[in-house]
Amino acid sequence: MRRVISALLACLAVPLSPALAWWDEGHMQIAYVAYKHLHAPVKDKVDALLKLNPDYAKWTAGTPDEKTAKLYAFIHAATWADDIKGKDYDYKRDDANSATAGQNIGYADRNQHAYWHFKDINFTPDGVPLPPNDPVDIVTQLKLMIATLPPSSGATDDVRSYDLVWLLHLVGDAHQPLHAVGRFTKQLPGGDTGGNAESVIPATGEAIALHAYWDRRFGSYASPFGAMFDADDKDGLSSFGVNKISAAVSDPQAWIEESAELARQYAYAAPVSPGKNSVMLTRDYETNARNISRAQAALAAARLARVLNDTLK
Structure with a gap:
């Protein structure tokens, strides 16, 4: 773990690129970079599964050929887990303690599962009591979905398709x-x-909000073409090298522990306040935020590609 964190922190020395993010464009760029590293047979398999998503026709509308349609569907699918929070989808809010919180039933599931998007490793710098952790979170679901995705799992294609679109988002x-x-x-x-x-x-x-500041490191709304263009820029995500040892880490719990350590060291660093009062960020803080975001997104893309190549080979 220390070796991986050290590799990530070393990325702070790379030259800066324009601001990047985990809103739509961030997820799309991660998906695009991952797609470029998928094996050809795996690309066909993920497209066959994505076709079962009810938004597939929308994702591929106007694409000039089948190859482009497959790519655009993959990139678009990475935002679906956020899209279903919108009123147009009529998905219900639920919580991590509900009876259906950890279910994996495919597209029949009409819950938003907002708590699937994170796992809070709680800490306190001044001795405040900490609450218990949620029983269902991003780690429990990532492990479940990665185990379910291979054809040998016995799950239906409907469930595997559902898990795939969630994986494209949750790894990011x-x-x-x-x-x-x-x-x-x-x-x-x-x-x-x-x-x-x-x-x-x-x-x-x-x-x-501090969280939104980090979420928007890549921008906000984007089209697949826009995300691809930005990722392929000379200083974009496609050009960012990833340590092979770090990319090989496959345990979602380890991913979360790495992210939590970066948050404690950098996201909460001075001048961020321990309370609600607004504070002006320093140049050093923003430089670190940009570089860490870029390194983490590139690492997410490498690990996503590895998960899909391994589970669908």
Whole structure:
């Protein structure tokens, strides 16, 4: 673990690129870079599964040929787990303690499962009591879905398709530092819900939640073409090298522990406040945030490609 963290921290020395992110474009760029490293037979298998998603026709509308349709579907699918939170989908809010929280039943599941997107490794810098962890989270579901995806699992194609679109999203989420941690302080004794309670002011001048600041490192809404263009820029995500030892780490719990360590060291670093008051970020803070985000997204892409090549080979 220390070796992997050291490799990630070494990435802070790389030259800066334009701001990157885990909103739509962040997930799309991660998916695109991962797709370029999939074996050809695996690309065919993931497309066959993605065709079972009800949004497949929307994802591929207007594409000029089958090859482009497969690529666009894969990139679009990485945002589906966030899309279903919108009112157009009529998916229900639920919680991690519900009877159906950890189910894996395919597209018959009409719950949003917002708690699948994170696992808070809670900590306190000043002795505030910590609550118990949720029984269902991103780690429990990633392990379940990775085990279910191979054809040999015996799961139906409907379930495997559902798990695939979730995997495309959750592997990215697991590498966003503030999807892995919750901080409890005397000013925030009920916790900060992964940086959503703190407010920061970046160089752009607006006040924004700390969590959202990190989520938007790649931008916000984007088309697949836009995400591909940005990723293939000379300083984009496609050009970022990933340590092979780090890329080979396959345990979702290890991914979360890495992200939590980065959050404690950098996301919560000064000048971030232990309370709700807005603070102006320094250049050093923003430089670290940009470089860590880029390194983590590239690592997420490499690990996503490895998971799919291994489970669908």
